[in-house]
Amino acid sequence: MKYYFYEISVNVFMKSIFCTTVSLFTILCLGCNADVVEPAQGCDILEAAYDINIKAIIDQTCAYSGCHDGAGGIGPGNYNTYEGLIQDLESGSFASRVITLKDNPSLGMPPDQSVYPQSQQDTLSSLQLEIITCWLQEGFPQ
Numbered sequence: 001m002k003y004y005f006y007e008i009s010v011n012v013f014m015k016s017i018f019c020t021t022v023s024l025f026t027i028l029c030l031g032c033n034a035d036v037v038e039p040a041q042g043c044d045i046l047e048a049a050y051d052i053n054i055k056a057i058i059d060q061t062c063a064y065s066g067c068h069d070g071a072g073g074i075g076p077g078n079y080n081t082y083e084g085l086i087q088d089l090e091s092g093s094f095a096s097r098v099i100t101l102k103d104n105p106s107l108g109m110p111p112d113q114s115v116y117p118q119s120q121q122d123t124l125s126s127l128q129l130e131i132i133t134c135w136l137q138e139g140f141p142q
Helices: 002-031 050-061 082-091 093-100 126-137
Strands: none
Touching: 050 082, 050 126, 082 093, 093 126
């Protein structure tokens, strides 16, 4: 009699595992919906090029008087032109300062006004950051 009870317990346990597995699989499959529209963000739909949208971001956040304007401001270099940026782009220092160190108030670019009062903008907007990231990933086209 004990053996028969053990066999029933194992069968009940196996059925519960099977039912749980089928239920989870069903939930996962129903949760995936091909009609879900992803937000209109990402490098696959953003056109990022210096002349199209990067220059405006650079002018607003980097290449203004007293910073990366080539006149010896707080930022070295002249970011008023694509040619002025190319050395920092190719070396990776632009990506490092703008993307990797963006949350560091004194090393990230643009610098925080608490560290550099002449800074015109503390941080890049999420859209500006995404455009620049895509531009860098695409090889910084002019």
